Amino acid sequence: MQNKISTGYLAAAFTVSVWGTTFTSTKILLRSFTPVEIMFTRLCIAFFVLLLAKPQRLAIRDKSHELVFAAAGLCGVALYYLLENTALSYTTAGNVGVIISASPFFTGLLSCIFLKAEKPGLQFYIGFLAAIIGIGLISLGDTALSINPLGDLMALGAASIWAVYSLLSKKIGTYGYGTVQSTRRVFGYGILIMLPLLYLLDFRPEPMLLLAPLNLFNLLFLGVCASAICFATWNFALRSLGAVKTSVFIYLVPVLTLVTSAAVLHEPVTSRMLAGMLLTLFGLFLSEFKLPQRGLTAADSKTAEPEAAQEEMAQETAAQEAVQEEAGVENAQKFRV
Secondary structure, three states: HHHHHHHHHHHHHHHHHHHHHHHHHHHHOOOOOOHHHHHHHHHHHHHHHHHOOOOOOOOOOOOEEEHHHHEEHEEEEEEEEHHHHHHHHOOHHHHHHHHHHHHHHHHHHEEEEEEEEOOHHHHHHHHHHHHHHHHOOOOOOOOOOOOOOHHHHHHHHHHHHHHHHHHHHHHOOOOOOHHHHHHHHHHHHHHHHHHOOOOOOOOOOHHHHHHHHHHHHHHHHHHHHHHHHHHHHHHHHHHHHHHHHHHHHHHHHHHHHHHHHHHHHHOOOOHHHHHHHHHHHHHHHHHOOOOOOOOHHHHHHHHHHHHHHHHHHHHHHHHHHHHHHHHHHHHHHHOOO
């Protein structure tokens, strides 16, 4: 179990490390394509990569599971990207960056309401506040925070929608399906939902621009690595760590974007941005890791230990059930063949 948790942390760290560099690739592609063209192309690439990686059909065992997959595709793929990209047309990129980073707060809140999870402690909220201030220093640079109601509300909607997606992905993880096939199905629903909207969103990419070496490289990076691989690793982290602990890693995205932009695009880094980076990392540490408590009584220790043991046993039971269910599906597929 400890190995699975450690792997979950590595998966989350890897995912946000890649997502932190996507801004640079997107900025290069925006010279030739609209945001919608970039978004839909990378999703299609991701879907076919996942199909090649695991071509077996995903046998759904319950109709209610299909509804959860469709909801995850609607929230995590279609609505999230549409709201985020549209928000950039009505408000500043700095505002969007700060507001989107609030999604761990919404994830914690929704987990308490719908998953009956333990309420985050004061340390989580202090870490959240520190991270948001740090992200504000990074994203806004030397400009002041301006209020743009429509765009800011869209960004807030995107942050909330991503929190819903995290919970849905966590739920899908309990069904015992393979991570690659589950991620592919979510992408498939997201693409199907977006298809009718492409005409309204002026989706007309130039074929020659798609094949230009620099554009092709960045589209493949966004489609293969940032979407296909990273959504799979993110979903694995959600299964291993839980929705709240995994979502906190989103705080790292602006930090890594700052580093990548400075290294690749040679964008200037101010002392204010460096202070924001340190404050964001401090906020991540506070939100993710519990500090040792002084003066813990023997009664407290006895209370805490059974709770930790019960949580670990519950995770082990869920993992065993998932393995058994997956084995059952594979056997069923063999009989059908």
